[in-house]
Amino acid sequence: MPELRKDPIIDRxxxxxxxxxxxxxxxxxxxEEKHDGFCPxxxxxxxxxxxxxxxxxxxxxxxxxxGWQLRVVPNKFPxxxxxxxxxxxxxxxxxxxxxxxxxxxxxETPDHSMTLSDLPLSRITDxxxxxxxxxxxxxxxxxxxxVMVFKNHGSIAGASLPHTHxxxxxxxxxxxxxxxxxxxxxxxxxxKERCIFCDIISEELSVRTRLVCENPKFVAVAPYAPRFPFxxxxxPKAHLPRYEEGPREVYESLAHILSELLLRLNKALxxxxxxxxxxxxxxxxxxxxxxxxxxxxxxxxxxxxxxVAGFEWGSGFYxxxxxxxxxxxxxxxxxx
Amino acid sequence: MPELRKDPIIDRxxxxxxxxxxxxxxxxxxxEEKHDGFCPxxxxxxxxxxxxxxxxxxxxxxxxxxGWQLRVVPNKFPxxxxxxxxxxxxxxxxxxxxxxxxxxxxxETPDHSMTLSDLPLSRITDxxxxxxxxxxxxxxxxxxxxVMVFKNHGSIAGASLPHTHxxxxxxxxxxxxxxxxxxxxxxxxxxKERCIFCDIISEELSVRTRLVCENPKFVAVAPYAPRFPFxxxxxPKAHLPRYEEGPREVYESLAHILSELLLRLNKALxxxxxxxxxxxxxxxxxxxxxxxxxxxxxxxxxxxxxxVAGFEWGSGFYxxxxxxxxxxxxxxxxxx
Numbered sequence: 257m258p259e260l261r262k263d264p265i266i267d268r269x270x271x272x273x274x275x276x277x278x279x280x281x282x283x284x285x286x287x288e289e290k291h292d293g294f295c296p297x298x299x300x301x302x303x304x305x306x307x308x309x310x311x312x313x314x315x316x317x318x319x320x321x322x323g324w325q326l327r328v329v330p331n332k333f334p335x336x337x338x339x340x341x342x343x344x345x346x347x348x349x350x351x352x353x354x355x356x357x358x359x360x361x362x363x364e365t366p367d368h369s370m371t372l373s374d375l376p377l378s379r380i381t382d383x384x385x386x387x388x389x390x391x392x393x394x395x396x397x398x399x400x401x402x403v404m405v406f407k408n409h410g411s412i413a414g415a416s417l418p419h420t421h422x423x424x425x426x427x428x429x430x431x432x433x434x435x436x437x438x439x440x441x442x443x444x445x446x447x448k449e450r451c452i453f454c455d456i457i458s459e460e461l462s463v464r465t466r467l468v469c470e471n472p473k474f475v476a477v478a479p480y481a482p483r484f485p486f487x488x489x490x491x492p493k494a495h496l497p498r499y500e501e502g503p504r505e506v507y508e509s510l511a512h513i514l515s516e517l518l519l520r521l522n523k524a525l526x527x528x529x530x531x532x533x534x535x536x537x538x539x540x541x542x543x544x545x546x547x548x549x550x551x552x553x554x555x556x557x558x559x560x561x562x563x564v565a566g567f568e569w570g571s572g573f574y575x576x577x578x579x580x581x582x583x584x585x586x587x588x589x590x591x592x
Numbered sequence: 593m594p595e596l597r598k599d600p601i602i603d604r605x606x607x608x609x610x611x612x613x614x615x616x617x618x619x620x621x622x623x624e625e626k627h628d629g630f631c632p633x634x635x636x637x638x639x640x641x642x643x644x645x646x647x648x649x650x651x652x653x654x655x656x657x658x659g660w661q662l663r664v665v666p667n668k669f670p671x672x673x674x675x676x677x678x679x680x681x682x683x684x685x686x687x688x689x690x691x692x693x694x695x696x697x698x699x700e701t702p703d704h705s706m707t708l709s710d711l712p713l714s715r716i717t718d719x720x721x722x723x724x725x726x727x728x729x730x731x732x733x734x735x736x737x738x739v740m741v742f743k744n745h746g747s748i749a750g751a752s753l754p755h756t757h758x759x760x761x762x763x764x765x766x767x768x769x770x771x772x773x774x775x776x777x778x779x780x781x782x783x784k785e786r787c788i789f790c791d792i793i794s795e796e797l798s799v800r801t802r803l804v805c806e807n808p809k810f811v812a813v814a815p816y817a818p819r820f821p822f823x824x825x826x827x828p829k830a831h832l833p834r835y836e837e838g839p840r841e842v843y844e845s846l847a848h849i850l851s852e853l854l855l856r857l858n859k860a861l862x863x864x865x866x867x868x869x870x871x872x873x874x875x876x877x878x879x880x881x882x883x884x885x886x887x888x889x890x891x892x893x894x895x896x897x898x899x900v901a902g903f904e905w906g907s908g909f910y911x912x913x914x915x916x917x918x919x920x921x922x923x924x925x926x927x928x
Contacts, residue, residue, distance in 0.1 A: 574605070
């Protein structure tokens with residue numbers, strides 16, 4: 257059973273996931289992994305993944321058979337286990353609980369040769385809607401307080417299989433990065449009585465130097481103090497605290513701006529490895545209280561262009577050689 | 593001029609360092625860099641670095657000539673500039689200041705073929721004392737609030753030159769990772785009236801399952817909730833808030849435990865790339881107040897064995913496949 261353990265100094269939770277140590281990987285960094293041409297996410301190999309949780313099958317075919325456009329399956333090497341009680345308890349002076357959580361894989365297309373940004377908009381919309389639907393479903397489980405949706409694209413970005421996919425992890429604790437945002441947004445609200453994210457969006461749409469692209473419902477901007485070159489955040493323009501609440505039109509618009517951003521990054525930086533991660537409101541969380549007036553969901557997209565060294569790891573003080581104004585201008589001027 | 597910019601949500605400062613973009617590097621991750629056999633840190637190439645700040649020369653030779661055992665020089669491609677005023681100012685809704693700071697390189701030996709752990713204890717002690725002396729000197733500059741000492745060993749860990757060296761950066765703001773520790777230590781002190789680090793040391797010396805090695809003055813332990821496999825923290829057993837205050841005996845003892853830890857890591861993990869970073873009390877910081885009763889300096893050593901993926905980057909929620917008890921036992925059982 258994996259464990260969740262809390263650092264006693266900074267209250268950061270860590271997953272100690274011994275099961276994942278058994279994955280087909282070693283401790284040596286390496287390039288693109290070899291898979292002998294076999295891919296468990298390809299059409300026809302449905303029996304090589306755990307049984308699917310949901311799928312889009314316009315063909316009407318049976319579950320776990322070919323004929324799908326998108327599949328959601330449990331991760332075969334989950335960081336957390338979905339069955340069991342949390343059993344929060346002490347361990348000497350420390351705190352831990354069972355490593356309970358859901359770890360799912362969203363296989364974005366059966367086509368091994370495609371990347372997310374190659375897909376037609378309707379298919380990217382399906383991916384965004386799948387995030388919504390899984391989140392709404394997992395939220396019903398009272399053990400969970402947060403669903404983290406993320407994508408690792410490329411081996412350097414941590415993808416262990418090249419076939420395009422996203423992942424989600426439902427967690428019984430809120431990740432520290434989101435907690436810090438909530439605390440910052442609470443401080444700002446106490447002072448200004450406004451959502452800090454709405455203020456940022458308003459500032460960026462006015463100044464426009466860090467604007468990458470926009471459409472009627474969304475904006476993509478290089479943040480003022482980015483950790484990484486070409487880091488870009490996508491915000492809904494309207495004040496929306498929870499990703500999982502919205503009609504399909506919202507996710508169509510999101511698919512549109514995400515697709516455009518990825519195309520711009522690919523053209524500007526020659527198909528870089530990247531990560532993105534969705535930050536949204538926690539649920540069932542007794543600590544944060546009602547934050548719907550001050551939290552604003554967003555996606556952080558991080559191309560992996562530079563190595564992160566000891567300084568950054570240990571300090572949180574990042575050195576970024578590319579001013580966001582230059583990165584945004586470069587991305588804006590890409591010819592699509 | 594580089595800039596320091598503050599993320600408005602979580603108050604994280606970032607260095608926007610355009611000068612470093614001019615370094616001989618590109619945005620492509622790559623293996624060990626090629627240097628055509630030339631190394632600016634080798635004996636005889638003293639004129640290829642900026643003029644030295646200090647050095648150990650038992651030979652009595654002149655500065656910037658051969659005959660040294662350790663040299664401290666300004667970084668040729670500094671992330672921050674040492675000359676100028678901070679000029680704290682607003683930028684729309686945001687906050688920034690000039691990128692003022694010192695960025696120095698500690699060249700640990702003239703011998704290109706050695707690593708830090710290959711050096712005799714007296715030379716490692718010299719390195720630890722050099723950290724102390726540079727820190728004590730930079731502390732006199734009222735513009736600075738923190739000196740971050742760190743080491744990147746190996747290309748994967750971010751070292752851009754293979755010749756063994758450490759770095760330090762003097763900063764006008766306290767890194768967020770240290771601020772979070774201080775805030776956590778303050779919460780603990782408010783509740784218990786004890787230093788949380790002293791409590792951790794006491795717990796680990798009692799339980800011993802996460803103990804890696806110890807000597808009369810220092811202890812090396814796998815933390816209870818480590819982010820990375822084989823992450824190990826070195827603490828002075830006595831309550832010492834400030835690294836830069838101590839007699840040579842303290843650094844001899846530190847050199848001894850650091851050397852032993854690195855030898856154990858090298859044997860256990862076949863010379864892994866690693867980072868270490870020194871966390872110590874800020875100075876001249878108007879926010880933290882007197883923290884000498886609750887903060888405790890320490891060194892965090894992080895072997896770089898696993899890739900860090902989007903989930904960790906964007907959430908601060910790390911997945912670690914190796915329980916610290918197993919890592920510590922493995923390191924304890926290495927035959928030196």
